Amino acid sequence: xxxxxxxxxxxxxxxxxxxxxxxxxxxxxxxxxxxxxxxxxxxxxxxxxxxxxxxxxxxxxxxxxxxxxxxxxxxxxxxxxxxxxxxxxxxxxxxxxxxxxxxxxxxxxxxxxxxxxxxxxxxxxxxxxxxxxxxxxxxxxxxxxxxxxxxxxxxxxxxxxxxxxxxxxxxxxxxxxxxxxxxxxxxxxxxxxxxxxxxxxxxxxxxxxxxxxxxxxxxxxxxxxxxxxxxxxxxxxxxxxxxxxxxxxxxxxxxxxxxxxxxxxxxxxxxxxxxxxxxxxxxxxxxxxxxxxxx
Numbered sequence: 001x002x003x004x005x006x007x008x009x010x011x012x013x014x015x016x017x018x019x020x021x022x023x024x025x026x027x028x029x030x031x032x033x034x035x036x037x038x039x040x041x042x043x044x045x046x047x048x049x050x051x052x053x054x055x056x057x058x059x060x061x062x063x064x065x066x067x068x069x070x071x072x073x074x075x076x077x078x079x080x081x082x083x084x085x086x087x088x089x090x091x092x093x094x095x096x097x098x099x100x101x102x103x104x105x106x107x108x109x110x111x112x113x114x115x116x117x118x119x120x121x122x123x124x125x126x127x128x129x130x131x132x133x134x135x136x137x138x139x140x141x142x143x144x145x146x147x148x149x150x151x152x153x154x155x156x157x158x159x160x161x162x163x164x165x166x167x168x169x170x171x172x173x174x175x176x177x178x179x180x181x182x183x184x185x186x187x188x189x190x191x192x193x194x195x196x197x198x199x200x201x202x203x204x205x206x207x208x209x210x211x212x213x214x215x216x217x218x219x220x221x222x223x224x225x226x227x228x229x230x231x232x233x234x235x236x237x238x239x240x241x242x243x244x245x246x247x248x249x250x251x252x253x254x255x256x257x258x259x260x261x262x263x264x265x266x267x268x269x270x271x272x273x274x275x276x277x278x279x280x281x282x283x284x285x286x287x288x289x290x291x292x293x294x295x
Contacts, residue, residue, distance in 0.1 A: 026282050026289035041271050041285040042292070043206060044233070044241070048263055049256065049273065049281070051204050051214045052229050052245055057180040059219050100141050102132035123153040130168060142172045160196075162188040180254070211236050214243075223249065226258065239266055251278035255294045 096104045109125045112118075128148035134141050146168030154160045167183040188198040201215040213234045221227035229245035241263050248259035261273040272284040280291050 026284070026291050037283050037285040037288045037290045042283060043208065043210060044212070044235070044263060045261070045271055045273050045281075045283050047204055047206050047210070047212045048233055048243055048261060050206075051202060051212065051233065052243070052248065052261065053250070053254070053256070054181055054183060054202065054204075055214065055217050055229060055231070056219060056227055056248070056250075058182045058184060096133075098132075098134040099136055100134035102130070102134045102143065104133045104144075105129045105131075119154075120157055121153070121155050124151075126150040128166075136174065140174045142170050142174060144168055144170050156192070158190075158192045160188075160190045162186075162190075162198075221248075233263070241265055253278065255279065256281065 093105065093107045096106070098104065105128070107127045107129075111121075111123045113121070126149070130144040130146050130148075133144045135144075136142055146166065148166040148168065149163065151163040152160065153162075164186045165184065167181070169179075169181045171179045183202065184200070185202060186198060186200040188196050190196040199215075201213050202217075204212045204214065206212070215232050215234070217229065217231035219227060219229050226247040226249045227245065229243070229248065231243045233241045233243055235241075244262045244264075246260050248261075249257045251257045255278045256275040257278050259273075259275050263271040263273075265271065269286065274282045274284075275294075276282060279294055281294055282289055282291050284290075
């Protein structure tokens with residue numbers, strides 16, 4: 001069974017590769033100029049590869065924040081979170097120095113009625129700012145940079161809105177704890193007498209300023225056997241593309257080692273991406289195949 005996950009919130013420069021496939025020998029492009037497969041196919045291939053890498057990293061990271069997620073939680077769990085924040089008055093800000101340097105600044109804002117007998121409307125907002133925040137001991141460290149946001153509002157006892165978002169990079173020198181980026185963006189709205197409706201997606205911006213949204217992601221597999229990924233990518237023009245990834249594994253440097261990525265365009269045409277080694281990828285589109293560097 002595929003495991004449904006919310007996708008990442010990653011605003012990054014391009015460091016991945018995109019792709020195609022052809023029966024003829026592919027040409028080699030080392031400069032990304034005048035590619036035979038077309039700039040559009042090249043750009044969306046790179047963006048898709050990077051999004052897939054980030055999605056897998058967020059789902060499988062050994063230091064993922066996913067345990068803090070509230071997606072799919074029932075009203076009782078949300079209520080417990082609200083009650084736990086009632087002791088906080090107005091605004092509180094705390095700064096913590098990491099075990100091996102850096103800062104973590106936590107700001108919490110709680111808004112409630114002046115009448116202490118009245119509970120609603122109630123809202124809370126928590127932000128965390130990691131600045132080279134280092135944790136660990138005996139030389140085994142992880143350094144964090146990025147932000148975390150938790151925003152919950154209760155207009156009444158039967159309504160709430162919720163935003164959960166983080167985008168945090170981490171550098172690790174601990175064995176079996178790879179460096180990477182963990183990210184997520186989720187919104188839930190609960191109206192009176194209705195079930196909560198939650199949506200999640202990832203916004204990705206490439207080095208040309210083009211934005212892509214990755215949603216409805218499903219991931220299956222492991223680092224050793226390879227990952228399968230399904231999802232939908234949308235561009236700034238509201239074009240939607242089905243993405244199908246198989247046998248996706250990565251090298252020690254974060255590049256792709258093996259895998260096939262297929263991107264189905266609106267017109268039914270397929271962009272095919274394959275990875276013959278840890279430094280190159282092959283993009284195939286409309287019968288043309290071209291080799292590109294992965295970064």
